[in-house]
Amino acid sequence: MSIEAAAPTRPMRADARRNYEAIVRVAGDAFAEHGTQASLDDIACRAGVGPGTLYRHFPNRDCLLEAALVESRLALNELAEQLLADDDAGAALDTWLLALARHANTWDGLPDSIVQSINNKQSPLGASCSTLVDATGRLFDRAREQSAVTADVSARDLFVMAGSLAWAASRPRRDTGARAEASDDLPRLLGLLMRGLR
Template structure:
């Protein structure tokens, strides 16, 4: 077993500056923001960026891991909500807000669900697995159609999140998600 050495103070500062600048760059330019620009803005060379984050996915995963873990935890908390379908909608809306953080993240997370080589694969599957308990509970309680799968709901969420970003004004994704759920309710 290999022992992980703590980062030197200067390496830790570089790591933190890279994450800070990546957050800004991805917020401004989407997930395809220039890695060279991120390194420059952080005051380090591109080699330093790649030592800490060998791929774009690794950088995004480091930025998003806490948010994705929080969404998985939120799904577990919502299992005690008295209204199963409302709990599922609440979780999906929060997940939609998370995946809408950066332009292009919706497509990236949708792809990560089926790409085992993606650094985001494990985080995305942890969220999906936690959410699947909400889906199954809503079905058991007779509030959600039996033929709906978690994977289908996530794809619908990604579609609503993407399309909502093209509607005028705020709240587009939530409005589209509400329309989707009207069709998913048991009549």
């Protein structure tokens, strides 16, 4: 993960910056191991800081999730710009929704965290997702202009649908206790969704 990208814009003392970077790095590992509900106190301990230090940098779980997802979100923003230049707007929308679902499938529990955050105007995770919702809308509008899709849905609906695909694909994994990884079920489930949109 790019800690530079995740760090706050205001200057930090060297020791505070080291703590911030350590917390974000450990949080990514903890979320991969235990899902988004991993213990924040355990993350602080593994990062070598006290809980107070963690909460000074990240007042709540959404703040820490946002920091740990910065690299993935920036990559999605770049992908959106590339896909907006694609001649085949229908294929571009397919690629985008699959990328969104894989992003939401990064860690167990992340689809739930994302859906809850976009309903909370105070959530930094929800605020960062708004750029992805906007990109979804632009890609969907292009696909509709080319008659690649005919359904009348909102960008937010599509964004939530992508998260729902990730949630559905993660169920067998959760039931078996396997680690959270991108599921092979996602392309199949996306195909079913796109069939309905068309």
